[in-house]
Amino acid sequence: MSPMTSLSASQRLQAFANPARFMALSARLLAPLWVVSLGLLCVGLYYALVASPPDYQQGETVRIMYVHVPSAWLAMFGYSLMAAASAVALIFRHPLADLCAKSAAPIGAAFTFLALVTGALWGKPMWGAWWVWDARLTSVLILFFLYLGYMALWAAIEEPARAARAAAVLALVGAINVPIIRYSVVWWNTLHQPASVFRMDGPTIAPEMLLPLALMALGFTFFFVTLLLVRMRAEILRHRVRTLRLARAAASAED
Amino acid sequence: MTTSDLRLTASNLACVRGGRIVFEGLSFSVTAGAALVLTGPNGSGKSSLLRQIAGLLDIASGTLALDGGDPELTLAEQAHYLGHLDALKPAMTVVETLRFWAAWLGGDAAANAPAALESMGLAPLADLPVGYLSAGQKRRLALARFVATPRPIWLLDEPTVALDAASIERLGAVMRAHLAGGGIIVGATHLDLGLAGAQTLRLGAEAAA
Amino acid sequence: MTTSDLRLTASNLACVRGGRIVFEGLSFSVTAGAALVLTGPNGSGKSSLLRQIAGLLDIASGTLALDGGDPELTLAEQAHYLGHLDALKPAMTVVETLRFWAAWLGGDAAANAPAALESMGLAPLADLPVGYLSAGQKRRLALARFVATPRPIWLLDEPTVALDAASIERLGAVMRAHLAGGGIIVGATHLDLGLAGAQTLRLGAEAAA
Amino acid sequence: MTRAFFALIGRDLRLAARIGGGGGMAVFFFLVVVAVVPLGIGPDLNLLARIAPGMLWVALLLSSLLTLDRLFQADYEDGSLDLLAMGRLPLELVAAAKATGHFLTTGLPLVVAAPLPGLMLNLEVSAFPALMLAMLAGAPALSFLGIIGAGLTVGIRRGGLLASLLVLPFYIPVLIFGVAAARAALFGFPDGVAGQSLTLLCAVALASLVLGPVAAAAALRANLR
Amino acid sequence: MTRAFFALIGRDLRLAARIGGGGGMAVFFFLVVVAVVPLGIGPDLNLLARIAPGMLWVALLLSSLLTLDRLFQADYEDGSLDLLAMGRLPLELVAAAKATGHFLTTGLPLVVAAPLPGLMLNLEVSAFPALMLAMLAGAPALSFLGIIGAGLTVGIRRGGLLASLLVLPFYIPVLIFGVAAARAALFGFPDGVAGQSLTLLCAVALASLVLGPVAAAAALRANLR
Amino acid sequence: MEEFFHMGGYAAYVWTVYALGVVVPLALAVHSIADYGRQARLVEALESEAGGRIRRAARPEQDR
Numbered sequence A: 001m002s003p004m005t006s007l008s009a010s011q012r013l014q015a016f017a018n019p020a021r022f023m024a025l026s027a028r029l030l031a032p033l034w035v036v037s038l039g040l041l042c043v044g045l046y047y048a049l050v051a052s053p054p055d056y057q058q059g060e061t062v063r064i065m066y067v068h069v070p071s072a073w074l075a076m077f078g079y080s081l082m083a084a085a086s087a088v089a090l091i092f093r094h095p096l097a098d099l100c101a102k103s104a105a106p107i108g109a110a111f112t113f114l115a116l117v118t119g120a121l122w123g124k125p126m127w128g129a130w131w132v133w134d135a136r137l138t139s140v141l142i143l144f145f146l147y148l149g150y151m152a153l154w155a156a157i158e159e160p161a162r163a164a165r166a167a168a169v170l171a172l173v174g175a176i177n178v179p180i181i182r183y184s185v186v187w188w189n190t191l192h193q194p195a196s197v198f199r200m201d202g203p204t205i206a207p208e209m210l211l212p213l214a215l216m217a218l219g220f221t222f223f224f225v226t227l228l229l230v231r232m233r234a235e236i237l238r239h240r241v242r243t244l245r246l247a248r249a250a251a252s253a254e255d
Numbered sequence B, C: 001m002t003t004s005d006l007r008l009t010a011s012n013l014a015c016v017r018g019g020r021i022v023f024e025g026l027s028f029s030v031t032a033g034a035a036l037v038l039t040g041p042n043g044s045g046k047s048s049l050l051r052q053i054a055g056l057l058d059i060a061s062g063t064l065a066l067d068g069g070d071p072e073l074t075l076a077e078q079a080h081y082l083g084h085l086d087a088l089k090p091a092m093t094v095v096e097t098l099r100f101w102a103a104w105l106g107g108d109a110a111a112n113a114p115a116a117l118e119s120m121g122l123a124p125l126a127d128l129p130v131g132y133l134s135a136g137q138k139r140r141l142a143l144a145r146f147v148a149t150p151r152p153i154w155l156l157d158e159p160t161v162a163l164d165a166a167s168i169e170r171l172g173a174v175m176r177a178h179l180a181g182g183g184i185i186v187g188a189t190h191l192d193l194g195l196a197g198a199q200t201l202r203l204g205a206e207a208a209a
Numbered sequence D, E: 001m002t003r004a005f006f007a008l009i010g011r012d013l014r015l016a017a018r019i020g021g022g023g024g025m026a027v028f029f030f031l032v033v034v035a036v037v038p039l040g041i042g043p044d045l046n047l048l049a050r051i052a053p054g055m056l057w058v059a060l061l062l063s064s065l066l067t068l069d070r071l072f073q074a075d076y077e078d079g080s081l082d083l084l085a086m087g088r089l090p091l092e093l094v095a096a097a098k099a100t101g102h103f104l105t106t107g108l109p110l111v112v113a114a115p116l117p118g119l120m121l122n123l124e125v126s127a128f129p130a131l132m133l134a135m136l137a138g139a140p141a142l143s144f145l146g147i148i149g150a151g152l153t154v155g156i157r158r159g160g161l162l163a164s165l166l167v168l169p170f171y172i173p174v175l176i177f178g179v180a181a182a183r184a185a186l187f188g189f190p191d192g193v194a195g196q197s198l199t200l201l202c203a204v205a206l207a208s209l210v211l212g213p214v215a216a217a218a219a220l221r222a223n224l225r
Numbered sequence F: 001m002e003e004f005f006h007m008g009g010y011a012a013y014v015w016t017v018y019a020l021g022v023v024v025p026l027a028l029a030v031h032s033i034a035d036y037g038r039q040a041r042l043v044e045a046l047e048s049e050a051g052g053r054i055r056r057a058a059r060p061e062q063d064r
């Protein structure tokens, strides 16, 4: 019998939360993750820029889609991940979950930024304006604000344990925004495209456009996960630095 | 207080603040009618321990339990706490302040307020706004809360700060009456609290920062 | 301090707060190397008098004068003041705090800070944010300002509050050194400041509220 | 329990009356904001009437934001929050009481005073009832969502802006439905639109009555320890 | 003397960076306010472009107002203000240093960031330089006038709204000239109008550099004693 | 080739999007890796400075 089976569920969780195990596991995963994500992105870029046809309606601007849409998906994925990790952190007090949420925020914010900017760059030729105030665009902007607010809250609270819990509450409450973004196009009249890939009756998009889109989306997703691991490792080290510093202060106080 | 079998027990208590262990492996037990005086150098964790008992600071490990109290209430709901801050609003008058806290903490505000003010020598100031009080007068008002609402556990963090000699006398009398009624007092101090025969717990003798 | 003919004189001083006369007809005089200890019950006006000397409270009538000091500077600009509040920012580190106040109050910040921290036993905590300090450690940091910047008049409002025994010792040493250097100390306290041979001024013995 | 709840509301109202001038201050601020807008965008009366409902809502939202950061912070800084946490009332109800106090001293006076700036912005008098109804439904939501931000930033010295920022995303649905209800009534859209927006607004308000105190209490628990 | 002056500014910048996220927070708030307005008044791009300069100015003014009440209050509450008054720098310069710090952490980042909300409000790109120039001249005035309100309300617990109220009247000239300068450049009024408004704006700003610290110091003196 | 860069007249938009699509993730990656390196160096410096002396006090705290 393996020793793990004799542990209670929470003990097993704790054991898995051990930073040393995480550090070892993630160290082994990182190299392959880098290879896969960069490889997918290179192939994806080739298909997106060269090996796919222009759209009969939108012309060459359709190529913006291959960056815009994956970024938009990852923006929402990032927030969902953050909210899920926060829930785990609040309910199970799993220390890695806090770090996961904290590390996901800047990555998600970067992709949200990318979705916003590429959307604006697409909007100018398509709609004639950089920005319009419709439900989809506004809710993505709010998503961006939520990311920034979340990071600001982490930065503003000195004590990490406190900051983690406060930020987790914010992430969870803000999670309401994700479905709003997803369905805003359905609920309100907007200029923006309704979903054409993830829908009940299957994708309505041409297959030669679906391939580069899928490649880029997968590539970005792997990239997201890779960076997430890197950042979580950095957070664990940061925690250790803090502990060492405080211990140094305590130790010299004892002398 | 009918519960004379009250007992506050800490076992193997640890406190972590800002990522640093302030104390660990702390155990003590105080019974009804007894007082525990916490001493120790600055930064040894006296205030932190009191906040843990008051439910205002996480317990890193170990347990803290009250036996023989009201089983419906948590430890914090049966305790009075006086910290370094006085919890007073300058715009409210002395008597309004006392009435509010009595209502909040669960006493009969109207009935107890006059006696509580009297016990801390604040009766002549009853209708003054708190903003007009001197440091010691404020501290006395903060202490008057304890008298206005009966709660079995008193947690006092350096209660004598800013008090003049006469007020220290009054505080001593009030504390003795509380103990005689079967209450428990845990107090942190660098001076003498005037509680003869109290247990003393000296914190962090080694980490004298 | 070369000015050994320093003299702080109050004559017929009165103080009014919230429309009420706190004290009046107060006169005293302190010379270089001497200390004046203010005592009296809560609300007798000790803090108010110190704030008047520090220029932080209006003088209702009477005069307050410093002879023999720097004629270019006002009394307040030659005085250090420690009130009931510590004037600390939780987000700044200990050494940053001290450097800032030294720069502000007119000392050589970089040069004096280490010695000042040392004198109050804060050297090991130098790089900690102030928010992490305990009550007594904060009070010691507030006192370290006095050492970091030379000013002839020290105004101390209950300086020993929250200090442990070792720190009270340190404070005593620092105060004695200041007096030996020709400084003046005016301190309010309910306890003993450890200044042998200091004059004592007892305020408001009659209005003991 | 109920006694403690109302004691806390009473204390907050009394403090607001003594220090903040009660609701009067909020109304005055509201008026000033509304007075500043024409200066910013020019005095065209038609334009003003067109954007009036929106401006009134934005002003309501801003005065709510401005008062919000001190909601728990003042109690935190003088140690009152510690004692509030030691009472027998759960923190959720503490938060609810604070939100109620905030609504009574900020939202309610603004709603009552709304016709005045409405007139100044050249708004149709017949639209006032609908506008005020929408504001009355929305204002409690602003207070009850606001406490989330106040709770999250308690103990942070310069929390002011941060609390506003954290809360604004949550204010947006209130704003959207509130404005929609007011505009529909004002510009004579088919009756259904106004009713629908108002229903949605009430739904958001009701949800916030539960969500706000629960989230704020969780935030306070995180920050107090 | 100069050393003390810059030490104070440095301290305030450092505190702002550590607690408030520095200028980033102000910019973020600015964006949020600008995002709220279209929700309130509707998504019509032409309408938005028309009121855009005014909206940017009102947002600048509001973020200045929101940060203003803690300017002296934080120092008052922890006793720092007493010590600041005991330094060798006259209170006028204390006030000036605080105002400078406020400008550097609030006004300046907003001016630099202004093109972004400008784009979102569909503002003509060619108008950005004029708009930013006007804001750059006006923002210091907002900080230096703001300290008057902050000084007058120091020591009042719920000073937030009150400080805003007291200061708003002083802000109005800045707003009027600032908007006029921006609009003139934007809608191609004859060159003279833009120049004239800008000159007046600069005059107001210069006057506030003197008036603000003097009045604030007087207010502080009254409140400190 | 020329046509490829021309992007049907939308070169400015399409190429800016792709430039951003490369630069933003790249910047994030560089920042993350640099941060990791900085923390790693700090840990190393602190650990070697401390030696075994402060191991006791430095172990990870219990609650997280």
Ligand code: HEM
Pocket (backbone or CB within 6 Å): A065, A068, A069, A072, A073, A115, A116, A117, A118, A119, A120, A122, A123, A124, A126, A127, A136, A137, A140, A141, A181, A182, A192, A193, A194, A195, A196, A197, A198
């Ligand atoms: C700043 C402006 C924009 C933002 C914030 C934005 C945001 C988003 C988001 C969040 C999604 C993911 C939706 C989902 O999967 O549920 C998305 C997808 C999409 N966007 Fe945008 N968008 C913007 C501008 C544009 C423009 C101008 C166009 C083209 C005219 C466009 C075309 C699309 C398309 C085709 C999809 C894929 C829809 C699907 O297949 O599910 N977007 N956008």
Ligand SMILES: Nc1ncnc2c1ncn2[C@@H]1O[C@H](COP(=O)(O)OP(=O)(O)OP(=O)(O)O)[C@@H](O)[C@H]1O
Pocket (backbone or CB within 6 Å): B131, B132, B133, B134, B135, B136, B137, B162, B164, C017, C018, C019, C022, C040, C041, C042, C043, C044, C045, C046, C047, C048, C049
């Ligand atoms: N801000 C104020 N406004 C009005 N009156 C005040 C104010 N502060 C203090 N007083 C009154 O002035 C008198 C003197 O107060 P002061 O703080 O100087 O007393 P103290 O001797 O320092 O007392 P303690 O020993 O309690 O510190 C008191 O009666 C008090 O009520």
Ligand SMILES: Nc1ncnc2c1ncn2[C@@H]1O[C@H](COP(=O)(O)OP(=O)(O)OP(=O)(O)O)[C@@H](O)[C@H]1O
Pocket (backbone or CB within 6 Å): A159, B017, B018, B022, B040, B041, B042, B043, B044, B045, B046, B047, B048, B049, C131, C132, C133, C134, C135, C136, C137, C162, C164
């Ligand atoms: N908010 C905080 N964040 C992080 N660390 C803190 C905090 N407050 C206190 N500490 C640390 O916890 C330790 C114990 O502090 P505590 O206030 O309990 O000491 P104390 O015994 O009450 O001291 P004092 O006699 O000075 O009041 C100190 O080393 C202090 O640096």
Ligand SMILES: [Mg+2]
Pocket (backbone or CB within 6 Å): B046, B047, B048, B157, C134, C135, C136
């Ligand atoms: Mg303590």
Ligand SMILES: [Mg+2]
Pocket (backbone or CB within 6 Å): B134, B135, B136, C046, C047, C048, C157
């Ligand atoms: Mg005093």
